[in-house]
Amino acid sequence: MAILVMIMRKMIKNKWLEFSLLLGLIISVGLVSSMPIYTNAILQRLLVKDLELLQENTLQYPGIFWTSTYITGELKPADAKQAIRDADDYMVHTAQPRFQLPINSYVIERATDKYNLVPADAGKIDGTVKRLADITALSDLEDHVRLIDGKFPAAEPVNGVVEVAVVDQALTNLKMVVGQEYEIDDEAAPQKFRFKIVGVIDRKSYDDVYWYNALSSYNSSLLAAFPWFEKNVNEEQRLMLRSSIWYTTVDYSQMKLDSIPRFIQTYQRTEDFLSSKFPNYSMKAPALQTLNGYYVKEEKLRTMLWSLNVPVMIMLAYYLFMVSNLITERQKTEIAVLRSRGASRLQIILGYAVEGLLLGGIALIAGPMSGLALTRMLGASNGFLEFVQRAALDVRLNREAYQYGMIAVLCSLAMTLLPVLFATRTSIVGHKQQMARQSKSSFWHKYFLDLILIGIALYGLKSFERRMADMQSLGLEASDLQMDPLLFLVPALFILGASFAMLRIYPWMIRGIYGAGRRLWPPSLYSTLLQVGRSTTQYQAIMVFLSVTLATGLFSASAARTINKNAGEKIMYGNGADIAMQIKWEDDAPPPGMDMEESDDADDQDAGATPVIPEPKKKIQYSEPPFLPLTQLPGVEHAAKVFTKPEAQFTVGKEKGTATMMGIDTDDFGNTAWLRDGLLDHYFNDYLNLLASNPQAVLISRTLADQFNVKVGDHLYAGWNGVESTMFNIYGIVDYWPSWNPNPKYADKSASSSGSAAGAKAKKVLAPMLIVGHLSYIQNNMALEPYDVWLKLKPDASSQQLYDALEEKKIPVTKLTDAKQELIKSKNDPFLLAINGVMTLGFIISIVISFCGFLLYWILSLMSRVLQLGILRAMGISFRQLIFMLIGEQLLTSGAAIAIGLLSGSLTSRLFVPMFQLSLQSSSQVPPFQVTFDPRDQLQLYIIVSVMLLMGLFILGTMLSRIKIHQAVKLGED
Structure with missing residues (x-):
């Protein structure tokens, strides 16, 4: 207890230092604990969005859990009845509770064999028509259908006749009439039943998840009341039960991440159950494939968050070390006295460990709560330092957050005990000697750790460059190579190493300044140079801290801006313009399937018959729709016709190849298309002006020029199937062009040789090629075929306004891609959300921590220099x-x-920001990945740094003005 009281008194005595240490601990724990919270929140949002997209694409409700069995002769009737009972019980009392989700609907559907039905009164109905139908029953059917005609079937036979309903298609298919009776006339039926059609039904609502099958699937079924079916068919087996379906729909909008393993396990256990009961069964769960992919997404997102947070964590660790070192420096005399009076190193370290555990306990309580608040802030990020009012993330504290927080506390405790460990190695005499020798080399410089860190970082950079070279040469995506998470640790190591390396040179710079004006400096500056030059070790802590924090902030800003800008440019380049759409063209092509019929007839000819020479296919004639109305759509600033032929053949000399051929109107295309500056050797419009000078002029890609050894001034012939080749003159060579991807791609090419099996596949890297010519020349000399329409919108134009106008004017759009909507969708991507949120958080934390550390260090430094x-x-x-x-x-x-921080941050950004391509699968990005610096971020840094320095000087000046000479001298005497 006495030791605890002594520790509490010491903490109260150094309350501001302890509070600063506690602040760093809380931020550290909050940051670390926010990662599992944020990961779960992002994946939760992604889960629901993906399931909604699945429903939109497949038109199936994602919460479906459909199981069925087909009963064959392998099961005896008694065994089949018992198995059905067990399955009914399992689905309701075992499978459904395991989901732990709201059940929207549960349907049992049974069906018999198909039996031959004959009219009871052959005089009224044609008895010669063959009617094969099964008897089907669905549980709770009346609640989900509406009557078109008649009434619902009764649960019990009426005058010995079983009442049934049918769907409208069944009346036509089975040639039946409402109100008439039909009997089973089939030897396979165990018992003859008479059925009466009493009603025609339809769905009550077409968005009701009760229905798995379309009504047309019941066009050969008589729908009996479920109680009658269960009693007579399932229990008494008076008809042969052939199939049973158990159909459950869960509310997928209530799915959480912990629902994923439960859903998968329930599926697997249900499959095991059905396989043990039935020889033939089937299962369907549309969401299963989406759910199985979440483990990969979760692992990738966690790796991404860790890699993004590493620089901030290193900065926080150094902050904790610096504050702990300041506390230890003020107490070194006390530690040395305790050591000289017999206290062991372990006892002293345990005392500080207790202190650290007290602060760590507070941080563990407050940290996850602050992490929760940080996660909410991250969820509102729409870009770097941009916040919007979007739907709040579903954030919640979990066990994993506290586990992460505990790890952060233990690591932080180790960082804060390191200075104490070093201090306990020094006696009182050694401590006095150290105080008199402030110019010795620091631990980092003595063992060249700065150079080691830079070496490790540069090795990681070279490793990244090798991977990028492999991917670009082989046409791979980042997912084709396994990503090394340590690859993202190297920027933080480089920042730390670069800061220490620059501080190795710094004392020589001070000595140079001192020597250059030794006879000229005024006393104040002379004293300052002496103070700084002779106490380099004293200032290294704050200098390293400030440089690391500012470099981390600048790196975070540059990385976020770069990733956002490149993601947007990739969308704009791939689309070519703001809007790219296809309009339906009228043509005289034969209906689909006619060509197939002709080929089938040819295949049916006898081998010995005289072959029939097929007539050449008729060239399809197209009718061009009016273009002017598209230019007059609301919000449209410019419009362009863009004809693209992906598989055009060209000939250069005696060599032949395949390329994408593009036909454009140069003026319209230049006003409409988007292309980043700097991608071409000359300005984009210069190439268009060059192309406009001659109708036969074309621009070709660099890949075509290199592979076929052609140059400006040469000519080539180009065409495609059914079109004669036409001569073109090469006027220019381009590396990039709107919407064209020059990156190589994998292709499978069948290759056979004497030493290999026939049809063996060899992978070959293909370099795409491009030919750009005049649309009018292509149409007049080759063919008039459908082209795309590219639109450039006014800056304030609305996409919805354009969509409404297209619908109002009844313009037949067959395909439309909106770059603006794609940009919005990309900003909602979980990985970009994580990047923007974490980078924004890292930038803010860097500024806050650097300000706190700056004030704390200089206030304590001034207090120690009062004498x-x-x-x-x-x-x-x-x-x-x-x-x-x-x-x-x-x-x-x-x-x-x-x-130093701004310099090392800029250098680190230029070297290491491109590494994010490995995690974002941007290796194939066009235009190429480009590091971006936003002047606004640097301006914010300059403003914040200036305010920090001015406030620091104001506080230090205020403290300096309150120092009394007699008190300082008396303090020295004491």
């Missing part, structure tokens, strides 16, 4: 001169650290 400053005042140094000394000291230390 020195008091003596300077007593010697006649004015207050104004002391202020100039502080300003000079700030510029030589904090100012230099800020400059």
Whole structure:
């Protein structure tokens, strides 16, 4: 208890330092615990969105869990009846509770064999028509259908006749009439039944999840009341039960991440159950494939979050180390005295460990709550330092968040105990010697850890460059190579190593400044240079801290801006313009299937028959729709016709090849298409002007020029199937062109040789090629075929306004791609959400921590130098001169650290931001990945740094003005 009281008194005595340490611990724990919270929240949103997309694409409700069995002769009737009972019980009492989700509907559907039915009164109905129908029953059918005619069937026979209903298609298919009776006339039926058609039904609602099958699937079924069916067919087996279906729909909108393993396990266990009961069964769950893919997405997202947070974690770890070192420095004399009086190192370390555990316990309580708040802030990020009012993320504290928080506390405790461990190795004599020798090399510089960190980072950079070269040469995606999570640790190591390496040179710079004006400096600056030059070790902590935090902030800003901009440019380049759409063209092509019939007739000819020479296919004639109405659509600024033929053949000399052929109107295309500056050797419009000078002129891709060894001034012939080749003159060579991807792709090419099996597949890398010519020349000399329409919208134009106009004017659009909507969709991508949120958080934390660390260090530094400053005042140094000394000291230390941080942050961004291509699958990105710096981010940094320095100087000046000379001198005497 006495030790605890002593620790509490010591913490109260250093309350501001302890509070700073606690602040760092809470932020660290909050940041680490936010990762599982954020990952789960993002995946939760992605889960529901993916299931909604699945429903939209497949028109099937994702919450379907459909199981069925087909009863064959392998099961005895008694065994089949018992198996059906067990399955009914299992589905209701075992399978459904395992989902732990609301059940929207549960349907049991049974059906018999198909039996031959004959009219009871052959005089009224044609008895020669063959009617094969099964008897089917669905549970709770009346609640989900409406009557078109008649009434619902009774649960019991009426005058010995079983009442049934049918769907409208069954009346036509079976040639039946409502109100008439039909008997089973089939030897396979165990008992003859008479059925009466009493009603015709239809769905009550077409969005009712009760229905799995379309009504047309019951066009050969008589729908009996479910109670009658269960009693007479399932229990008494008076007819042969052939199939049973159990159909459950769960509310997928209520699915959480923990629902995924339960859903998969329930599916697997149900499959095991059915396989043990029935020889023939089948199962369907449309959501299963989507759910199985979530483990891969979760692993990738966690790797991404860890990689993004590594620089911030290293910064926080260094902050904790610095604050703990400041506490230890103030207590080194006390530690040395305890050591000299017999206290062991273990006892001293345990005392500080108890202190750390007390603070860690508080951080573990408050940290996850702050992590929850941070996650809500991340969910509102729409870009870097951009926040919008979007649907809130479903965030909640979980066990994993506290587990992460506990790990963060233990790691933080280790960081805070390191200075204590070093301090306990020094006796009171050694401590006094260290105080007198402030210019010795630091631990980092003594063992060259700065150079080691830079070496590791550069090795990681070279590894990345090799992977990128492999992917570009082989046409691979990032998913084809296994991503190494450690590859994203290297930027943080480089920032730390670069900061220490620059500080290795810094003392020489101070000595150079001192020596250059040794006879000219005023006393204040002379004293400042001596103070900084002789105490480099003293200032290294704050200088490294400031440079690392600012470099981390700049790296976060650059990475987020780069990733967002490249994602947007990839969409714009791939689309070519704001809107790309296809309009339906009228043509005289034969209906689909006519060509197939002709080929079938040819195949049916006898081998010995005289072959019939097929007539050449008729060239399809197209009718071009009017183009002018498209240019007059609301919000449209420019429109262009863009003809694209992916498989055009060309001839250069004696060599032949395949390329994408594009036909354009140069003026319209230049006003409409989007292309990033700097991708071509010359300005984009210069190439269009060059192309416009000659109708036969074409631009070709660099890949075509290199592979076929052609140059500007040569000519080539191009065409496609059914079109004669036409000569073109090469006027220019381009590396990129709107909507054209020059990256190589894998293709399977069948190859056979004497040493290999026939049809063996060999992979070959294909380099795409492009030919760009005049649309009018292509149409006049080759063929008039459908082209795409590209639109450039006005800056304030609305996509919905354009869609409404297209529908109002009845323009037959067959395909439309809206780049603006794709950009919005990309911003809602979970990985981009994570990047923007985490990078924004890292930037804000960097600024807050650097400000706190800056003020804390300089206040404590000033407090430790009260005697020195008091003596300077007593010697006649004015207050104004002391202020100039502080300003000079700030510029030589904090100012230099800020400059080092901005320099190392810019260098790190240029070197390592492209590494994010490996996790974003942007290796195939067109246009190429380009590192971006937004001047606004740097301006914000400059403003924040300036405010930080001014506030620091104001606080230090205020404290300096309150120092009394007699108190300082008396303190020195004490």
